[in-house]
Amino acid sequence: MRLYGEMAKAKGAPIVLYFRGDAFQGRAMTQAERPVGTALAAAGATVVEADYARGSDNRFPQAMEHAFMALAYLSTKRKLYGGLTRSPLFVAGDEAGGNIAAGVALKARDVQLGDLSGQILLSPLIDPMMASQSMREAGELSLRERWAEGWSHYLQAGCGFQHPYAAPCLCSRLSGVAPALVVTSQDDPLRDEASGYAERLAASGVAVSKTVLPARCGWTGIYNGADGPWMAELREEFIRFMQQTSA
Template identity: 85%
Template sequence: MVLYFRGDAFQGKAMMPAERLVGTALVAAGATVIEADYARGSDNRFPQAMEHAFMALAYLSTKRKLYGGLTKSPLFVAGDEAGGNIAAGVALKARDVLLGDLSGQILLSPMIDPMMTSDSLRKADEASLSARWAEGWSHYLETACGFQHPYAAPCLCSRLSGVAPALVVTSEDDPLRDEASGYAERLATSGVSVSKTVLPAQCGWTGIYKGEEGEWMAALRGEFIRFAQQLSA
């Protein structure tokens, strides 16, 4: 079972009725996917948004059968872009509060560095995306007591050991590639089991930011299947 958090750069006001392509890819891999509307009532601000997402995980962990799973069905959190930040933050809190309940975290180009100083971001020819992400960070952290809270900016967390195994996916042409890869490396250094995949530029991975289909969907399906099989082995 996968609890999914969408992107939208911390600016989406409510869950949209349109089908989410990430969810479609994970369903095709055999997962039951439930989307958490963490924006409702939180206005996409920390800590409310992350806390709403965590409450959804805590609820689902005891209600798996209600949503078509088994009592012990493996439970994952997943998110792309801003949703990847939420998923990473929820995974950190789950380590602290729901020990053993979370089987893994799926971080798809997670937007986890509020400093926005990575080489891949600076070199990217995506000025409109960079501006949107800067506005999103400003909005998300507006009421936070400093942006260095580990649940708000997981890449700044000084204690990553014990967090759930991670599947981290990015691409060669992804503006968020460096922060995704850097976080994967820090997780691995902390003893966390990590599967990191950098997809080729021609697979259309950056289409996740615009809701565009592409070869990335089949690639993500395959990576998730391998990740789940590794954890069950």
Template identity: 75%
Template sequence: MRLYGDAAKVKVKGAPIVLYFRGDAFQGGRLEEAERPAGTALVDAGAIVLEADYARGSDSRFPQAMEHAFMALAYLSTKRKLYGGLSKSQLFVAGDEAGGNIAAGVALKARDVLPGELSGQILMSPMIDPMMASNSFNRADEIGMGQRWAEGWSHYLRSACGFQHPYAAPCLCSRLSGVAPALIVTSEDDPLHDEAIGYAERLAASGVSVRQKVFPVGCGWTGIYKGGSGKWMETLCSEFTGFVHELSA
């Protein structure tokens, strides 16, 4: 795991801890690469952010990648003090694009195996629908991601059990009740908009507390798919802060 930013700058005792998973369409995403803006924004919001290298040793394939990510969460749940938190610090999983898939799958497994340990999940344009058939997905080629996402799903779900497994494709999960509260982020011009909003609606219908943020066209949100930042970063900080306050209340 990699600790983002400067931990010494976290001034609030017991700051929330976020286990972050980067995207890259299940292809690449090694920790040797630069820190991602989505993770940096959470640091700026006052969180302790650790990125888990779920790709190393798993070749970014299901179930190994998701299991590696879950092991990182299970470890971190008992080591919060080691990374600057308190034993009862709020613990979150977060991810963008393919990392959002991993975060959603980890949240489902945490409900089943580590009940009560996970405070929330932050899903930023999660790549959770292997069918790739939503109306918004038709815009994928406009930003040069259509083929990459198709290849990414084929790579991730290469095992025979993967396609219908709820941890691999959370949008196909038939039992969402009891999963950790969610902050779900997308934008109006995001090809993954419809699957993100659809998952948010299904979570809410299952009794899960959901906070949504849909950025307007032109804010640069889709740049996250190539590791880019944008005008959205400050707003994401505010959304995360509000999400944490809602859960604390």
């Protein structure tokens, strides 16, 4: 696990457990910090990144189980990260990390962890069928190939294909899961599956904040670790989301 910047100084500041993307193909957490983690930290949160790939080889169910172990650890160790016993605790992830975050949120509900304040899903890679219209219209052929290879690796030739923790978009019971902030963009190949999941969560009674950023903000740069104007947008969206969940 790695801490982004310094621990938030505000008393009772929220703690965010962050999972990076890399299409289920990154072998371990690299030295470089991701702009997503930097943006969330700039919103006043203590951001901790968990290396779910180490020891799991980015395969289901080990990767998701490692990520859940990190959440269970943080839920009892918040004081070590500058928080209070009941400081708000969030999970966040982009692309493949968004899949992990969504699966962790589902398991937290199922095992009644009880204190997950919200899930932040940033263009989550949650549909192994890859059949959405935005995916079909995507001009980035290399991204589609990368995601197809990533799904094949993560699911180990079919293992977990129908499991809701592996493919959250296939989950038939979404009620009771933690509130969600879902972010995508107009030019995002994952836009439709992200929006569809947000709509299904809302239809199940989950509090959802969905944001579709304009194409000009450079949102799809998250797939190669690039920063951009979207960082300020994400910071503001997260601040609003924290206010909504605390209310």
